[in-house]
Amino acid sequence: MADRYLSFTGTAPGRFLTRRLGLPQPAPLRRWSRESPEFEGGVLLLTAGKSELSGLEFPAPSEAPAAVLLDATGVRDVEGLAEVHAALHPVVRSVAASGRVVVLGAPLDPADHHQAAAQQALEGFTRSLGKEIGRGRTVNLVRLTDASAAGSTLRFLLSPRSAYVSGQVIEVGRAQEADVDREHTLNGRTALVTGGARGIGAAVAETLARDGARVVVLDVPAASADAEQLAARLGGSALALDITAPDAGARIAEALPDGLDVLVHNAGITRDRRLANMPAERWSSVLDVNLASVLRTTDALLKTGTLRRGGRIVATASIAGIAGNTGQTNYGASKAGVVGLVRSLAPRAAAEHGVTVNAVAPGFIETKMTAAVPLFIREAGRRMNSLGQGGLPVDVAETTAWLAHPASGAVNGQVVRVCGQSLLGA
Ligand code: NAD
Secondary structure: OOOHHHHHHOOHHHHHHHHHHOOOOOOOOOOOOOOOOOOOOOEEEEEEEOOOOOOOOOOOOOOOOOEEEEEEEEOOOHHHHHHHHHHHOOOHHHOOOOOEEEEEEOOOOOOOHHHHHHHHHHHHHHHHHHHHOOOOOEEEEEEEOOHHHOHHHHHHHOOHHHOOOOOOEEEEOOOOOOOOOOOOOOOOOEEEEEOOOOHHHHHHHHHHHHOOOEEEEEEOHHHHHHHHHHHHHHOOEEEEOOOOOOOHHHHHHHHOOOOEEEEEEOOOOOOOOOHHHOOHHHHHHHHHHHHHHHHHHHHHHHHOOOEEEEEEEEEEOOHHHHHOOOOOHHHHHHHHHHHHHHHHHHHHHHHHHOOEEEEEEEOOEOOHHHHOOOHHHHHHHHHOEOOOOOEOHHHHHHHHHHHHOOOOOOOOOOEEEEOOOEOOOO
16 A cells, blocks of 8 residues: 555655656655644745735745745736736745645636636646646645635645645635634534544544544444544544435434534445446445435434534545546446535535535545555556645545634535646546
8 A cells, every 4th residue: 555656766766766767756745743733934925916915924934935825816817917927937946845835816707807817817827837846845726705714724725734735726705714722623523424434534533633523433333343443542432323324314413412513424435347337236335325325414414403503514525526437437426426415505504504515525545445456557546646646544634624624614615626636637
């Protein structure tokens, strides 16, 4: 499962050899750690066009800024775009390894096609810079309506926690920023993670517990031992339940009489076969775990009010649901269905229940699921992204924690890829 190529290119002979042979040289990514939770280098604030934002405050940069934040919200035409070039051209080389570039844009104005063209241009700019910037650095675009609602999003994107999120366009709407303890953002909140006994789900449970949540690890009865062990370590509890049970929603509500704040739909399975060779059972089992049970439990937990106001739903899509994948018509359909669910439910859930609904869409993540992929396909999956490596379960977990954050109320209906800017479906 380990990425030996990445370890090899991190050694002096490995660097020498791969450079001489013209092979890819993925940079080791800097991730969150307790000893070093933030970047040291500070943030360089730049502006293109007339800025309408105020109140953006970050530590000033040292020689090599850890991050550059470009406010391009005021760019309304092609001349304004020249200022994007003028602002970033002289500094882009100086951004530290594993650093960040975040571009702030504005929503597209349907009444002004010059503004819409210029703002849409920022998307192509961001994605292109993400592909060429290298050295483990990421580039993302945040479309803002209200800067005061974007704090949690900018803190995430400008931190080591977003190591494998690149080439994304994230829309942030309006909402009051909740006042929270910056270190234990989920204090006093209960989070349920389906499929939490191992892989990405276990990392999500750990990360939410790190941030202060009381975690309930749900998994099938066969995985009870792992679920219980993890829950005990995190000071939470385990719930042995097959999420496809017709009464799963009711059983969860019963197990959580005091309610729930964060619902993470992570349980998922693959049963790959080309459509021509796929028996109906392979189709229905994947659709049932990955999509139907997500719809059923979401409906039940909203209806019973188990998911409290201020709650967060984070569902798990996949880049296979966006780009499609050979042998995965069932899986691709189920994960695209999750995207549809998120987009449709998000505005209604916010209006009627005060709950946000978002999805993470992982790319190639190093887990048991991907360790089972044949070697050459696995190696292609690892390298075919701007960061030249697979992500780790913790990368999906950190993204989930940002979406679950009490101050992320303005992030709703988003599908955020955690894929190192994969070439698939980009
Ligand atoms: P995994 O197979 O390692 O873990 C999945 C967990 O879900 C297991 O603990 C399993 O027991 C549990 N589960 C399966 N069916 C269940 C059911 N009916 N009820 C309750 N629990 C059930 O998988 P992973 O790689 O950690 O993936 C987690 C999620 O991320 C899945 O939704 C997967 O589709 C998605 N994803 C993974 C990748 C990747 O590269 N690993 C990429 C894209 C999307």
